Amino acid sequence: SLTACPPFESDAGPRPPQTRLNPHPVRAYRVPLTLQEAPGPFRLVEGIVDYTARYRDNPVRTCGYMAGGVGAFIPLSSSESFELKKVAEDTYEGIVHADGMLDEDYDGEGVCHWEMIEVRARLKANDNQTDTRFAPFMQTTPDMMERSETRYYWKGRYPRAGMVDFVEFGDTDKSEIREELRGQLFTMTLNLRRIES
Numbered sequence: 001s002l003t004a005c006p007p008f009e010s011d012a013g014p015r016p017p018q019t020r021l022n023p024h025p026v027r028a029y030r031v032p033l034t035l036q037e038a039p040g041p042f043r044l045v046e047g048i049v050d051y052t053a054r055y056r057d058n059p060v061r062t063c064g065y066m067a068g069g070v071g072a073f074i075p076l077s078s079s080e081s082f083e084l085k086k087v088a089e090d091t092y093e094g095i096v097h098a099d100g101m102l103d104e105d106y107d108g109e110g111v112c113h114w115e116m117i118e119v120r121a122r123l124k125a126n127d128n129q130t131d132t133r134f135a136p137f138m139q140t141t142p143d144m145m146e147r148s149e150t151r152y153y154w155k156g157r158y159p160r161a162g163m164v165d166f167v168e169f170g171d172t173d174k175s176e177i178r179e180e181l182r183g184q185l186f187t188m189t190l191n192l193r194r195i196e197s
Contacts, residue, residue: 016065017106019078022114025097028195031082033121033136035090037186039155042134044124047082049096053112056103063112076112084121092121095195098140115142119192125159132157133167136188150189154181 031047053063053076063076078101084092101114120137138149151170154177161168170188171177177185 016074017076017104019076019106020102020104021080022097022099022102025099026197027098028197029096029098029119030191030193030195031084031094031096031119032087032191032193033084033092033094034189034191035186036189038090039158039186040125042123042125044122044127045084045086045092046122047084047094047096048120048122049080049082049100049116050118050120051078051080051101051114052076052117053101053103053114055109056111056113058110059113063106065107076106078114098142098144116140119190121188121190123188129164131159132161133165134158134188135167135169136190137169138190138192140192144192145194147192148189150187152177152185152187155184155186156181158186 033045033047035042055061055063064074065076066072067074080100082094082096084094087093096116096119098116099114100116103111103113105111118137118139120135123134124131134153136149136151138147140147149172151172152174153168153170157166157168160166174182174185
């Protein structure tokens with residue numbers, strides 16, 4: 001029977017633990033977002049940084065918890081917003097921290113070490129449910145220093161694609177886009193630049 005099964009190795013309790021932001025982060029990265037040939041203005045521009053956690057003394061084990069009543073293991077994660085300020089006509093810039101979350105022992109099994117795994121943005125012509133949400137993103141690694149990634153978007157989905165809450169992630173490979181659309185593209189480039197302390 002299911003009741004005879006051993007508990008999940010990374011079980012951290014029936015409810016999500018209370019996670020906290022690091023009050024003194026030091027590993028700062030500048031995040032410029034550059035648009036080229038955008039079809040119009042974006043009145044909503046936001047940044048999000050995603051984190052996940054692993055046990056410091058055993059990095060192959062993911063920190064998490066068993067969802068109450070479901071029996072599913074939920075990895076510990078956190079998504080934190082950051083401001084992307086407009087610094088030029090087609091450029092926005094923000095700051096993120098690789099050590100933005102506070103490492104803690106949530107279940108008595110060891111300290112959970114947080115890692116930044118993704119930086120992303122969301123842009124909309126207007127802040128509503130009908131306009132397309134353009135969502136460039138870039139995955140990160142613990143040993144990263146600097147990165148850059150460009151995504152291509154079809155102008156025909158600006159400001160809206162005819163569907164409510166439509167999300168457009170874009171393509172990193174222009175050749176993956178239908179040939180007849182390649183002359184109607186604009187780009188968003190996310191950069192990651194280490195700020196030396």
